[in-house]
Amino acid sequence: MDLINKIEAQINEADCPFYVLDMAQVKANYNRFYSALTSHYKQAKIAYSYKTNYMPHLCETYHKLGAWAEVVSMMEYQIALKNGVNPTEILYNGPAKKFREIEMALRNQSVVHIDHLKEWEWIKTFAVNNPEVLLRLALRLNFKLSDQNASRFGLSLENGDLNTVANEISAIKNATVVGLHCHFTTKDRSVKSYRERVKKLIVVAKNLKISNLEYVDVGGGFFSEMPEMLENQFSADIPTLEEYGTALSEEMKMGFPNGGPLLVVEPGAALSANTMQFYCKIWEIKNLHHAPVAICTGSKYNIKPTLHNLQMPYKVVHLNEGQSFYKIAVAGYTCKEDDVLIYEYSGPLAEGDYLVFQNIGAYSLVLKPPFIEADFPVFAVEEENITLVKRRQTFEDVLSTYL
């Protein structure tokens, strides 16, 4: 309540929803994951996945703690530079990078992760035509995982593309493979699967005998820590950051007992999902012919713009005396019938009560469309300090790209 009052005092419109970024959680996620990753094998790096949530305040905090940036577009690359990231600490992934963008990254000494042969053909020509530029490259591997049938990303290990590119790079004086990479998002995101991934990278690193290998990178895709209400909706067990990190660290220690390349991970959701909450209010409760329906000042586009069917975990802050309801829907401000934030709410509820949706830090802000409403402000909370880190979007912001 105290937090709501303090934030309400900072916003002009009393009914404006807002997001809260919990800075203690941001730091705790990073520190927990990093200490697990270094528990057995001491050389590890976290490359934070910008696509998940590129809010500068969040990214900068991860960078201050030691994180690199993992980006998949020039837009994200530019944001990382603006956040002060040293270009050598930017890993440039992505399945459809533009050539002029790859050139900029290569000239900056960022690591370009090669995804496919066309990309490599272009990089090869660039290397030959620019012998003065030392190219730092990584190979993204595509292989069959036991818990996933197929991925469309990376150079195939099975059909020989990976070896072809690795051999060609070794014949080019000004190009070096500094990293081996893979990334998969599997249904269960199991610890076992991460062991399999890192083992595969270690075997390939040894087979290819890459002399200057600086890192093996198992990508992201880890589950985030989540409230029970969300956890209960998954059939799989949700591993902890400690379980993932320790397993990867153990495998690296076994693979490189006397030390070797860095272990790199590219977490997005695991670092950011549980760092943000979305606060909105019950606007009205209608008694319709079939059932009562509560309408709130938020939308499902604020809490899950990927439009999955999971019920995002929430709490109600009861501010007013209300009726008690049984299994009613709480719907959003848009004109879409299916804009439902809570499928079945039972309990007391009144106009003016706050709904606090949890775990909305990943793939939310970056995917929120300016559909019907511009987006809402974000406040970072750190100990006693509440700082506005993203202002309310205005209609001018939304119109600014239309000519």
Ligand SMILES: Cc1ncc(COP(=O)(O)O)c(C=O)c1O
């Ligand atoms: C190459 C790469 N790395 C990291 C991530 C981050 O994934 P997650 O948010 O599931 O950790 C993604 C997400 O698509 C990705 O494509």
